[in-house]
Amino acid sequence: MIRVLCVSAGCVALLLSTHAWAAPPSPKLDQALCTRSATLLACVDAYDNQYSVAMKGTTMYLRGYESVANRTWAQTNSRYGAMTFFTGLASDGEAWVGYIQKVGWTTISRVSSSSGSRSKITCDRVMGCR
Secondary structure (H helix, E strand, C coil), X not given: CEEEEEECCEEEEEEXXXXXXXXXXXXXXXXXXXXXXXXXXXXXXXXCCEEEEEEECCEEEEXXXXXXXXXXXXXXXXXXXXXXXXEEEECCCCEEEEEEEEECCEEEEEEEECCCCEEXXXXXXXXXXX
């Protein structure tokens, strides 16, 4: 499952195992308790999924833990103008690659994973994400 995470540096697409977010829909899922320092944002949600985001120049480093799947993951995003390219790897061996393209107020994210999943997510200020 692809989940879009938006932080002050922009939006990123995270590939998460399907069962890690399989809990019934709940408003708590999108509520996270976050702590911020000058160089790091660290968050945990109601299901004990955790992630951290650090920036260095135009590169964003993400690390996380999915509690239900009991796996850790890391993702690196590199921004070049309106394009951001990312790669990720999880502790169970799943790998993914993709890009995020900004066109005006619209963000288009595409990702493919080693498990064979492929997704496209389009987000804009009027329609939200679809």
